[in-house]
Amino acid sequence: xxxxxxxxxxxxxxxxxxxYIPSKPDAELMKxxxxxxxxxxxxxxxxxxxxxxxxxVLRDFSPENAAIxxxxxxxxxxxxxxxxxxxxxxxxxxxxxxxxxxxxxxxAFCEQGDNIITADKTFxxxxxxxxxxxxxxxxxxxxxxxxxxxxxxxxxxxRTKILFICNPNNPTGTYWNRDKLCNFLDKTVGRWVVVVDExxxxxxxxxxxxxxxxxxxxxxxxxxxxxxxxxxxxxGLRIGYLAGSRxxxxxxxxxxxxxxxxxxxxQAALAALDDDGHILRTRKMVKEGKEYLRAELTRLGLPLIMxxxxxxxxxxxxxxTLAYRKLMKKGVMVRTMTGFRFPNHIRVTISGMEAMxxxxxxxxxxxxxxxxxxxxxxxxxxxxxx
Ligand SMILES: *Cc1c(COP(=O)(O)O)cnc(C)c1O
Numbered sequence: 180x181x182x183x184x185x186x187x188x189x190x191x192x193x194x195x196x197x198x199y200i201p202s203k204p205d206a207e208l209m210k211x212x213x214x215x216x217x218x219x220x221x222x223x224x225x226x227x228x229x230x231x232x233x234x235x236v237l238r239d240f241s242p243e244n245a246a247i248x249x250x251x252x253x254x255x256x257x258x259x260x261x262x263x264x265x266x267x268x269x270x271x272x273x274x275x276x277x278x279x280x281x282x283x284x285x286x287a288f289c290e291q292g293d294n295i296i297t298a299d300k301t302f303x304x305x306x307x308x309x310x311x312x313x314x315x316x317x318x319x320x321x322x323x324x325x326x327x328x329x330x331x332x333x334x335x336x337x338r339t340k341i342l343f344i345c346n347p348n349n350p351t352g353t354y355w356n357r358d359k360l361c362n363f364l365d366k367t368v369g370r371w372v373v374v375v376d377e378x379x380x381x382x383x384x385x386x387x388x389x390x391x392x393x394x395x396x397x398x399x400x401x402x403x404x405x406x407x408x409x410x411x412x413x414x415g416l417r418i419g420y421l422a423g424s425r426x427x428x429x430x431x432x433x434x435x436x437x438x439x440x441x442x443x444x445x446q447a448a449l450a451a452l453d454d455d456g457h458i459l460r461t462r463k464m465v466k467e468g469k470e471y472l473r474a475e476l477t478r479l480g481l482p483l484i485m486x487x488x489x490x491x492x493x494x495x496x497x498x499x500t501l502a503y504r505k506l507m508k509k510g511v512m513v514r515t516m517t518g519f520r521f522p523n524h525i526r527v528t529i530s531g532m533e534a535m536x537x538x539x540x541x542x543x544x545x546x547x548x549x550x551x552x553x554x555x556x557x558x559x560x561x562x563x564x565x
Pocket of ligand 1: 223275276277278279302349376378405406407408409413417418419505
């Protein structure tokens with residue numbers, strides 16, 4: 180049929196949904212913006228790469244193994260996780276990135292008419308997966324940049340299935356301490372599933388930060404998400420996991436896609452878990468990067484939203500999309516935040532010092548008028564400008 184369009188077949192919730200467009204590869208972007216290198220400060224990756232032991236596994240991988248299906252349920256990795264956290268291997272489900280386990284949980288618990296609850300300004304994939312699956316996402320405004328526990332509870336009803344908390348929050352860096360999280364779990368246990376996304380927990384060294392793994396025995400409704408993409412530097416291999424009580428994990432397993440996690444990712448993740456030195460080196464880099472940015476952005480007079488995690492948000496006196504294009508021409512890629520309901524904000528990954536310096540220099544150059552000249556006078560005489 181000539182006038183056939185797939186649109187006619189679409190459910191309403193898909194008609195309304197817009198696809199997410201990821202960034203182009205570096206080589207394409209360099210052509211597009213006319214720059215000769217790109218610092219990717221948009222995805223919160225680890226500039227130090229994977230831990231040395233994982234790098235060795237990657238170098239030693241024998242090509243013949245590519246012909247063999249991986250372990251369908253990441254057997255050895257689950258055993259290792261069980262040992263590390265003092266739990267049972269059956270309490271873990273490994274996915275193709277934490278992104279995939281988000282959909283496992285939503286598919287397992289939600290049906291038409293159900294809702295999930297999360298914040299309006301947080302990692303957007305919980306909201307997106309719910310919406311393109313036809314479920315309502317109730318978005319509760321952050322309070323002082325943090326998840327609002329009372330606000331979230333007030334939004335629950337008899338069709339609520341899952342509450343998602345990002346701890347620490349991407350992009351604001353705020354976190355719930357142990358008391359606050361336990362209090363929330365006390366109020367939800369026996370009623371709804373609570374997901375605590377700990378994608379950035381390895382970056383946090385605060386005494387009162389609660390590690391969800393330790394609370395699972397106490398709260399059978401708690402599901403914890405972790406990823407190897409951020410601290411462990413394996414974003415390109417796509418591997419993350421969830422953990423929970425036997426009861427919850429046994430039902431989520433029904434919607435879990437087996438063989439979705441490749442052999443290389445499983446082996447590299449296994450090796451990465453042992454390297455605590457890597458965590459310390461990365462935390463040191465992030466600490467130094469944050470101190471440097473705090474000083475430089477104060478000098479530039481730009482408000483900074485900075486907490487836990489390997490990222491900061493910056494409020495600009497200009498449009499974030501315009502700033503993005505101007506920074507790209509100078510070889511620096513940041514994340515625009517208008518789409519995440521923070522208009523005129525950018526999020527920047529804390530990386531090595533060279534990238535941080537290039538970023539600050541580029542930012543100073545693109546700021547409207549007055550500020551740019553102010554930074555120019557602060558740069559030491561003879562400093563080179565790229
Ligand atoms: C990056 C990120 C994830 C997803 O990580 P994967 O690469 O899919 O493992 C999940 N949650 C948050 C908050 C993140 O920032």
